């Protein structure tokens with residue numbers, strides 16, 4: 001299975017960063033056995049796609065409705081119109097900052113698929129849940145609640161992001177990553193049959209050029225969702241290189 005390395009720029013980046021995006025696009029082209037993409041602030045997607053048509057871009061959220069009176073929101077169709085191929089949904093920062101529920105994420109995922117976007121759907125446990133031994137229970141509940149029953153498995157990838165690992169420099173032990181990814185794989189195959197085997201399960205949370213090779217070698221890790229280390233070519237390209245060699 002080809003690895004997918006996605007950069008999530010979160011609320012970072014203006015038009016001044018288009019040159020950096022160009023460096024990422026040019027560098028990533030050397031690793032043609034890896035799928036790579038950047039999920040940018042919505043304000044950058046169109047300009048980036050205009051300049052770097054060969055690279056894949058995506059958004060970081062969309063509304064569940066196709067249009068209407070939802071001030072400040074963006075629809076899935078607007079993302080595709082701007083040049084997006086994918087969208088991140090259910091990121092823990094949106095679940096906490098915007099109070100998004102599993103039901104919200106599920107509705108957004110259906111809307112995104114209907115608009116032709118590939119969905120990267122995020123799940124992850126808090127540190128307190130991990131300490132209480134609830135990681136697997138929490139993840140499986142999020143999957144049950146957030147992933148639409150009728151979604152075509154080829155239109156979705158899952159990103160496992162332990163919340164306590166995001167932006168902290170802390171990463172789970174390799175055995176923990178393997179265990180959670182295996183549980184997610186079991187859930188997907190039980191639910192979607194053979195198609196569930198082809199869903200990529202990305203790891204996210206303080207992945208960088210130093211730890212990427214070890215994480216990407218874990219069974220059932222199909223790539224990475226990268227925050228801080230995706231903001232520059234200098235830090236992002238080593239992760240794509242590690243995926244290429246994994």
Ligand SMILES: O=C[C@H](O)COP(=O)(O)O
Pocket residue numbers: 008091161165166167168204205206207225226227228229
């Ligand atoms: O979406 C990306 C994740 O939240 C990971 O962020 P990070 O690589 O800065 O820890």
